[in-house]
Amino acid sequence: MKFRLHNFFRSSTSVRLRAALNLKGMDYDYVAYALRKGDARAPNYLAMNPAGLVPSLEREDGQVMTQSLAIIEWLDETQPEPPLLPADPDGRARVRALSLMIACEIHPLNNLRVLEYLGNAFGANDEATKAWFTHWVGTTFDALETSLARDTATGRFCHGDTPGLADLCLYAQVWNNRRFDIDTRDWPVIERIFAELDALPAFSDAAPHNQPDAA
Amino acid sequence: MKFRLHNFFRSSTSVRLRAALNLKGMDYDYVAYALRKGDARAPNYLAMNPAGLVPSLEREDGQVMTQSLAIIEWLDETQPEPPLLPADPDGRARVRALSLMIACEIHPLNNLRVLEYLGNAFGANDEATKAWFTHWVGTTFDALETSLARDTATGRFCHGDTPGLADLCLYAQVWNNRRFDIDTRDWPVIERIFAELDALPAFSDAAPHNQPDAA
Numbered sequence: 086m087k088f089r090l091h092n093f094f095r096s097s098t099s100v101r102l103r104a105a106l107n108l109k110g111m112d113y114d115y116v117a118y119a120l121r122k123g124d125a126r127a128p129n130y131l132a133m134n135p136a137g138l139v140p141s142l143e144r145e146d147g148q149v150m151t152q153s154l155a156i157i158e159w160l161d162e163t164q165p166e167p168p169l170l171p172a173d174p175d176g177r178a179r180v181r182a183l184s185l186m187i188a189c190e191i192h193p194l195n196n197l198r199v200l201e202y203l204g205n206a207f208g209a210n211d212e213a214t215k216a217w218f219t220h221w222v223g224t225t226f227d228a229l230e231t232s233l234a235r236d237t238a239t240g241r242f243c244h245g246d247t248p249g250l251a252d253l254c255l256y257a258q259v260w261n262n263r264r265f266d267i268d269t270r271d272w273p274v275i276e277r278i279f280a281e282l283d284a285l286p287a288f289s290d291a292a293p294h295n296q297p298d299a300a
Numbered sequence: 301m302k303f304r305l306h307n308f309f310r311s312s313t314s315v316r317l318r319a320a321l322n323l324k325g326m327d328y329d330y331v332a333y334a335l336r337k338g339d340a341r342a343p344n345y346l347a348m349n350p351a352g353l354v355p356s357l358e359r360e361d362g363q364v365m366t367q368s369l370a371i372i373e374w375l376d377e378t379q380p381e382p383p384l385l386p387a388d389p390d391g392r393a394r395v396r397a398l399s400l401m402i403a404c405e406i407h408p409l410n411n412l413r414v415l416e417y418l419g420n421a422f423g424a425n426d427e428a429t430k431a432w433f434t435h436w437v438g439t440t441f442d443a444l445e446t447s448l449a450r451d452t453a454t455g456r457f458c459h460g461d462t463p464g465l466a467d468l469c470l471y472a473q474v475w476n477n478r479r480f481d482i483d484t485r486d487w488p489v490i491e492r493i494f495a496e497l498d499a500l501p502a503f504s505d506a507a508p509h510n511q512p513d514a515a
Contacts (some may be wrong), residue, residue, distance in 0.1 A: 136401060136443035148390070152404070155396035162389040174377040175363070181370035185403075186351060189367070193408040202435070207422035220417070228351035 086164075088113040089143040091130070093120050094296035095264070097192055098153040099140045100257035103291035105157045108248065109164045113142075117298035120197055154188055157250060169249045180244045183232065183251035186225050187258045194221040195261065218265045222258070229255075230272040239274065241281055248282060256282045260293055301379075303328040304358040306345070308335050309511035310479070312407055313368040314355045315472035318506035320372045323463065324379045328357075332513035335412055369403055372465060384464045395459045398447065398466035402473045405440040410476065433480045437473070444470075445487040454489065456496055463497060471497045475508055 090106070090113040092099035106113055118124035118139055126137045133149040134141045142150045150156045161169045170177045193199070195218045203209035203217060233239045243251035259269055259279045269276040282288045293299060305321065305328040307314035321328055333339035333354055341352045348364040349356045357365045365371045376384045385392045408414070410433045418424035418432060448454045458466035474484055474494045484491035497503045508514060 135446040136440065150393055152397035152400040155393050155400055158396055159389050159393035162392065174374050177377065178365055178370050178374035181373055182367040185367040185370055189404055189408050193404050194414065199409065206428065207424065209422065213421065225351065231350040
């Protein structure tokens with residue numbers, strides 16, 4: 086199976102999906118979209134993905150899949166090895182909850198189009214934009230750190246000793262944070278897990294600076 | 301199995317979970333949190349849910365589950381009837397993607413704490429707050445309407461003729477929209493599906509105005 090991955094080097098939802106494809110050993114052609122130039126709002130892209138967001142995963146049968154977490158769950162169901170979710174329902178719920186903390190409570194607020202809205206409607210300058218970004222990262226990373234630190238289910242990675250869905254989200258978010266110089270030193274468990282992940286080629290090969298469209 | 305549901309009548313993530321529990325025929329005690337009064341930031345709640353968000357689902361074994369979509373997936377795995385996701389991976393990916401469009405691209409941006417931040421940091425007045433809320437609903441509802449209207453997999457509900465995960469998200473979001481007088485007339489498929497759902501007691505019993513803490 087080979088895919089066409091419609092994505093952008095710095096998009097954190099794209100980082101998640103690239104690392105998932107790498108973990109599953111899936112081959113893909115990289116199709117880059119310059120989000121600031123509006124590539125993802127072009128008619129031919131909107132025909133594939135009406136939301137105008139990246140990533141989209143185009144399959145050999147022509148089907149186009151959207152929303153990174155939905156695509157990753159599909160990958161995990163159709164290519165079970167290595168698993169990205171634990172086998173037990175309680176473990177799956179924990180990993181999904183950790184993932185959604187990042188995917189729902191941080192990323193949507195710090196998306197490019199949201200930061201642009203803040204500038205256009207409220208005249209947010211660089212300082213105010215950074216404060217906004219940092220606030221939502223901090224609010225949820227504090228809670229995520231607590232959740233990871235207090236639970237014996239946390240291992241070398243977010244859940245046990247194999248990387249999974251929550252690690253994909255954590256890894257991508259830490260890269261995203263660096264755009265605004267947010268250090269992870271305040272969150273030692275998150276920092277430790279990020280370092281573990283960054284030592285794995287499946288993850289580091291998915292990092293923003295290693296993509297063909299990186300500036 | 302009986303649960304304690306920590307939630308708030310108007311919270312749309314709470315609406316999703318209440319309707320899911322109702323569809324599964326699960327019994328729960330309703331524990332109300334007045335979000336504007338900071339109930340979900342109280343130490344005893346943060347001990348259960350470090351993110352300070354509703355809903356949380358407390359089980360008889362004392363385990364507390366967080367993040368509405370993670371809890372609903374857990375319910376679906378542990379109480380399979382009636383299913384909230386299709387059996388086939390492609391269908392599951394479609395339903396999850398439709399759900400995440402609402403759960404990631406609308407709800408997090410229009411949360412109470414975000415609207416408060418806009419007022420505090422940018423002096424957003426009622427008009428600017430309504431414009432913000434309406435913008436993010438419209439952006440994603442336009443894409444959701446297109447996705448639903450063009451796909452023959454859409455049936456009486458978002459996917460076929462039985463209500464599922466995407467319907468839980470759609471139903472809750474339409475109720476949330478009404479706080480800002482957003483009508484669904486511009487999105488006829490969404491409007492039609494909402495009406496179908498609102499005719500089902502499992503959904504209407506979960507609606508904000510039918511909760512014990514409704515003003």
